[in-house]
Amino acid sequence: MSRQSLLLQNWWYTSLLHTNTDECPPLTEHIVCDTVVVGGGMAGLHAAQLLAEAGQSVVLLERNICGGSSTGKSAGFLTPDSELELHQLIRRYGIEGGKAVWSMATEGIARIVDNIQTHALECDLQEQQSLFLGIGRGGQHAVHEEEATRSSVGYDSIVYDARSLCDIIHHTHAYRAGIRYDGTYGINPLLYAQELKHVLLQKGVRIYESTAMVDIVGHTVNSHLGSVEAREIILCVDKLEYNVSSVADDVYHAQTFLSISEPLSKEEVDELFPKGPLLCWDSQLVYSYFRLTGDRRLLLGGGSALTTFLPHDVTSPRVIEAVIADFKRRFPFLKHHAFIQYWPGRIDTTRDLVPIVDRDPHRPYIQYVLGCVGLPWATFCGDYAARKILDPDLRSHDLFLRIDRPFFFPSLAQRFFGKMIAFSLNNIWSKYIQKDVVGSPRRP
Numbered sequence: 001m002s003r004q005s006l007l008l009q010n011w012w013y014t015s016l017l018h019t020n021t022d023e024c025p026p027l028t029e030h031i032v033c034d035t036v037v038v039g040g041g042m043a044g045l046h047a048a049q050l051l052a053e054a055g056q057s058v059v060l061l062e063r064n065i066c067g068g069s070s071t072g073k074s075a076g077f078l079t080p081d082s083e084l085e086l087h088q089l090i091r092r093y094g095i096e097g098g099k100a101v102w103s104m105a106t107e108g109i110a111r112i113v114d115n116i117q118t119h120a121l122e123c124d125l126q127e128q129q130s131l132f133l134g135i136g137r138g139g140q141h142a143v144h145e146e147e148a149t150r151s152s153v154g155y156d157s158i159v160y161d162a163r164s165l166c167d168i169i170h171h172t173h174a175y176r177a178g179i180r181y182d183g184t185y186g187i188n189p190l191l192y193a194q195e196l197k198h199v200l201l202q203k204g205v206r207i208y209e210s211t212a213m214v215d216i217v218g219h220t221v222n223s224h225l226g227s228v229e230a231r232e233i234i235l236c237v238d239k240l241e242y243n244v245s246s247v248a249d250d251v252y253h254a255q256t257f258l259s260i261s262e263p264l265s266k267e268e269v270d271e272l273f274p275k276g277p278l279l280c281w282d283s284q285l286v287y288s289y290f291r292l293t294g295d296r297r298l299l300l301g302g303g304s305a306l307t308t309f310l311p312h313d314v315t316s317p318r319v320i321e322a323v324i325a326d327f328k329r330r331f332p333f334l335k336h337h338a339f340i341q342y343w344p345g346r347i348d349t350t351r352d353l354v355p356i357v358d359r360d361p362h363r364p365y366i367q368y369v370l371g372c373v374g375l376p377w378a379t380f381c382g383d384y385a386a387r388k389i390l391d392p393d394l395r396s397h398d399l400f401l402r403i404d405r406p407f408f409f410p411s412l413a414q415r416f417f418g419k420m421i422a423f424s425l426n427n428i429w430s431k432y433i434q435k436d437v438v439g440s441p442r443r444p
């Protein structure tokens with residue numbers, strides 16, 4: 001593959017060029033509302049939707065376009081897994097706690113699919129089952145652990161060994177085992193965000209794009225040329241700035257890359273997925289993932305150990321070229337198939353890979369919805385923050401989502417070792433080691 005053939009451009013932006021999207025000009029005045037939501041990704045859009053449907057006056061500020069950051073860069077897999085598989089959640093929280101956390105993501109998926117169906121959102125919804133692929137002995141073990149966990153809590157799945165895998169995916173020696181289950185989908189996430197924006201506008205939400213929050217003074221969120229005064233403020237932003245809140249310390253990010261191919265022929269699709277398209281990802285720590293879009297393009301993502309935790313975007317094509325080369329080694333019948341565009345993206349994470357939804361301890365009218373690793377989790381968390389405004393006694397998921405939960409590598413140590421080291425160690429620890437950790441708050 002020649003390097004010139006890959007263009008640094010987000011495919012979802014390319015696909016947006018053919019659609020009519022609503023214009024939401026920047027805020028240039030002082031306005032007042034019940035709740036201002038800052039950030040128009042998956043979390044912010046769903047928070048705004050729920051509040052508007054409950055009759056509140058809602059303003060949404062977005063510094064780019066709605067869906068213009070992680071949401072609109074994502075691969076659009078709607079699965080409950082994100083960075084943590086079910087067995088990892090159950091090891092950490094026990095059966096009831098693990099199921100409760102898992103169900104946040106399944107509720108998020110249900111909410112997205114319901115929106116698509118209720119409002120006829122055109123965003124390339126593809127119902128595709130998930131296939132988690134085990135590489136090497138460790139991967140094989142992870143597949144069997146996942147299967148044992150799923151059956152112990154009554155969730156259906158089908159397990160494949162290396163031989164039977166070729167019934168559902170092109171025969172390759174790369175994978176030792178796989179586990180497949182349903183209830184999962186693929187979408188064009190930027191189209192979803194823009195279509196949902198249209199629904200919100202119809203519900204009376206005032207949306208200002210190209211409007212960055214600069215700071216918060218009391219109950220007022222200031223932007224460059226305007227301001228919004230509100231009883232409640234929900235911050236659903238990525239890459240939170242320290243000048244807005246020191247909670248920025250509790251969020252870092254992991255970097256991944258995506259690429260999109262020319263459309264596959266029908267014969268190639270049948271060869272890759274003999275029984276129909278699947279959402280695939282593998283068991284490596286820095287995993288690769290791929291799926292088919294509605295127009296039969298291959299969406300392929302992955303990263304590298306060296307770039308995952310770097311503080312800034314790496315835009316060089318080298319990382320994705322290595323991911324593509326690896327994919328083609330596994331599926332040599334596609335070795336001449338062209339990938340045309342690629343783009344990097346940074347996913348906000350917390351230290352233990354579970355999101356934060358909590359109120360500021362000193363300014364309780366501000367809620368944070370941060371570090372949502374995955375579209376379904378972001379959807380659930382935006383929704384949950386909105387529900388907490390509508391029902392101040394709601395606490396059902398606070399135990400998992402509060403800011404003040406304990407971590408292996410505490411915040412204090414972060415000051416000496418830096419965020420990159422502290423977060424990468426915490427992330428690995430919480431994914432592979434952390435056990436029985438419900439509760440134990442740091443602050444009274």
Ligand SMILES: Cc1cc2nc3c(=O)[nH]c(=O)nc-3n(C[C@H](O)[C@H](O)[C@H](O)COP(=O)(O)OP(=O)(O)OC[C@H]3O[C@@H](n4cnc5c(N)ncnc54)[C@H](O)[C@@H]3O)c2cc1C
Binds near residue numbers: 061069369
């Ligand atoms: C390359 C890539 C692939 C991914 N693939 C998948 C996948 O297949 N499936 C999946 O479930 N997840 C995937 N993810 C993760 C997923 O995209 C995120 O977890 C999810 O989108 C987070 O949603 P969010 O609303 O919390 O954040 P965001 O979508 O990042 O939304 C935050 C919004 O806040 C805005 N903002 C930030 N600062 C300000 C400010 N000062 N003022 C106003 N607005 C501000 C941003 O512009 C942004 O629109 C992927 C992410 C990347 C980068």
